[in-house]
Amino acid sequence: QVGVIEWPDHPLDPAQLVVGTRDVQMLKSGSIYTSSERFTAVDGYVYEWQIHGLRPQLVPLRGYNRASSSYVATFVQSQSGFCLRRKHTSSLFVPPEGFHILDDIVVTFIYFESKWRDKEGTKSR
Numbered sequence: 784q785v786g787v788i789e790w791p792d793h794p795l796d797p798a799q800l801v802v803g804t805r806d807v808q809m810l811k812s813g814s815i816y817t818s819s820e821r822f823t824a825v826d827g828y829v830y831e832w833q834i835h836g837l838r839p840q841l842v843p844l845r846g847y848n849r850a851s852s853s854y855v856a857t858f859v860q861s862q863s864g865f866c867l868r869r870k871h872t873s874s875l876f877v878p879p880e881g882f883h884i885l886d887d888i889v890v891t892f893i894y895f896e897s898k899w900r901d902k903e904g905t906k907s908r
Contacts, residue, residue, distance in 0.1 A: 785803070787799075787800070788894050810822065818902060820898075838857060838859065839899065856875060856878075856888045
């Protein structure tokens with residue numbers, strides 16, 4: 784088991800994230816207009832999920848050697864084909880710099896993407 788997300792019964796209560804045997808706290812950051820959330824990974828560094836061009840990206844924060852990469856993971860979606868034969872693909876791309884925290888990336892991405900989609904769905908109603 785890589786991790787567990789326990790979604791709360793009440794939408795204002797925080798979810799419980801567990802990666803391996805470690806509790807992970809997701810902290811909202813930025814303004815009310817952004818969807819950024821940060822967490823401390825197993826390596827002790829702080830990372831933040833941000834939306835860039837409608838694309839979630841995981842960015843390393845304080846103390847991390849950012850010279851190697853500006854992001855540690857990014858979610859990519861693409862479409863091909865025409866009309867009824869349109870094909871949609873989605874991938875979570877993790878460069879080698881992120882392999883050591885891969886479990887953290889996967890669990891926090893699922894949480895972040897779900898919350899972001901819920902928020903975007905609420906906006907469009």
